[in-house]
Amino acid sequence: MxxxxxxxxxxxxxxGSFLRSERIKEARQQKQNGEITAxxxxxxxxxxITKLVQKQKDAGLQAVTDGEFRRSWWHFxxxxxxxxxxxxxxxxxxxxxGVQTKAEGIKVTGKVDFGDHPMIDHYKFLxxxxxxHTAKFTIxxxxxxxxxxxxxxQAYANLEELLPDLTAAYQKAIQAFYDAxxxxxxxxxxxxxxxxxxxxxxxxxxxxYEPDELVxxxxxxxxDSIADKPEDMVxxxxxxxxxxxxxxxxxxxYDNVSETIFSKLNxxxxxxxxxxxxxxxxxxxxxxxxxxxxxVLGLITSKTGELEDPDKIKARIEEAxxxxxxxxxxxxxxxxFASTEEGNIITEEEQWAKIRHVVSIANDVWK
Numbered sequence: 001m002x003x004x005x006x007x008x009x010x011x012x013x014x015x016g017s018f019l020r021s022e023r024i025k026e027a028r029q030q031k032q033n034g035e036i037t038a039x040x041x042x043x044x045x046x047x048x049i050t051k052l053v054q055k056q057k058d059a060g061l062q063a064v065t066d067g068e069f070r071r072s073w074w075h076f077x078x079x080x081x082x083x084x085x086x087x088x089x090x091x092x093x094x095x096x097x098g099v100q101t102k103a104e105g106i107k108v109t110g111k112v113d114f115g116d117h118p119m120i121d122h123y124k125f126l127x128x129x130x131x132x133h134t135a136k137f138t139i140x141x142x143x144x145x146x147x148x149x150x151x152x153x154q155a156y157a158n159l160e161e162l163l164p165d166l167t168a169a170y171q172k173a174i175q176a177f178y179d180a181x182x183x184x185x186x187x188x189x190x191x192x193x194x195x196x197x198x199x200x201x202x203x204x205x206x207x208x209y210e211p212d213e214l215v216x217x218x219x220x221x222x223x224d225s226i227a228d229k230p231e232d233m234v235x236x237x238x239x240x241x242x243x244x245x246x247x248x249x250x251x252x253x254y255d256n257v258s259e260t261i262f263s264k265l266n267x268x269x270x271x272x273x274x275x276x277x278x279x280x281x282x283x284x285x286x287x288x289x290x291x292x293x294x295x296v297l298g299l300i301t302s303k304t305g306e307l308e309d310p311d312k313i314k315a316r317i318e319e320a321x322x323x324x325x326x327x328x329x330x331x332x333x334x335x336x337f338a339s340t341e342e343g344n345i346i347t348e349e350e351q352w353a354k355i356r357h358v359v360s361i362a363n364d365v366w367k
Contacts, residue, residue, distance in 0.1 A: 009184075009269040010061075010134075013271070013330055014061060014355060016138040018067035018337050020341050025341070027040075028341065049070075049129070059359060062134055063134045063136040064136065068138065071341065075144045075148070081118060082115075084111050084113060085106055085149065087104060087106055088105055089104060105150060106149050109155055112165040113172070114170070123135070123180050137177060137186070141188060144189065146159050174229055174233070184236075185235050187267070190240055219265065222267070223266050236268055236270065236296070240334060253280015263288065274298050295324055296330040297316070298334030331362045332358060333355075337354075
């Protein structure tokens with residue numbers, strides 16, 4: 001067994017989303033067609049999530065999630081549940097490498113706030129299933145509304161004006177999850193990827209900002225949102241370059257924003273994509289300036305089913321430990337298996353083999 005950490009993130013961890021079961025996919029389609037009610041869909045989701053949580057326990061994980069089984073998107077479902085934010089049909093989807101998502105987006109139409117959000121009940125259901133395991137819940141970072149949200153002029157003149165209401169809403173959300181029993185919350189954040197490539201910098205300028213301005217805005221959004229988090233609550237951040245149908249949106253190492261990510265974000269841990277050359281090397285980890293922050297190396301890909309050579313993964317962990325101590329490192333897949341309900345191009349059997357692979361390698365490295 002790997003050294004058992006009492007506080008998340010754990011030596012063998014995971015990002016959170018899992019391939020939707022066939023029964024979930026079928027039920028969601030039936031609900032969309034008006035063939036079953038919302039209550040009937042919820043009952044099926046409950047049953048499938050119960051099975052999923054048991055599979056995570058059986059695979060050897062300490063943290064369990066609901067796999068995002070109740071969601072269509074990893075980010076839009078939470079964000080559109082905020083007051084003042086709406087999901088809408090867009091002209092086009094989000095462009096990935098060679099493929100595009102369904103055409104939906106989010107817009108800010110009024111004062112942003114956190115009210116009666118369905119995901120609090122989603123967490124409570126997971127919490128009751130977790131038992132002696134840790135229930136982990138994932139929500140998008142506030143930066144995802146700043147990056148992906150179309151802000152209507154009558155709501156806010158600019159992102160700076162939106163920021164105080166957005167971070168206040170997140171503070172309320174974090175407290176609500178805590179009150180429901182949550183002690184392990186993850187902020188998923190692909191916004192940092194825009195700083196890693198020339199294409200991303202063009203996207204920043206398209207929003208009317210310079211990279212340095214937006215970095216400060218994103219940093220403030222995260223740190224203000226978690227400023228009042230309870231002492232016994234762990235908040236981590238997952239950073240990647242996009243994950244849809246086994247493709248990605250961007251490339252580039254962490255170098256351009258490494259000092260910000262590794263020394264200015266006040267999170268308890270960082271889940272980082274490091275599964276291939278698109279993610280660059282480990283040298284940016286030298287900027288980690290806190291002994292209490294855990295770095296979760298996403299060395300196992302969730303995009304394909306082939307299992308990595310364990311010796312090569314161990315060698316990469318050793319390489320990373322040249323920049324940050326082994327005691328601060330953990331291992332996980334580089335992303336979830338289904339950031340959207342469509343899922344990556346990988347089978348369920350391959351998915352669970354990947355999870356067991358993470359656990360097995362972690363057991364060998366941290367004895």
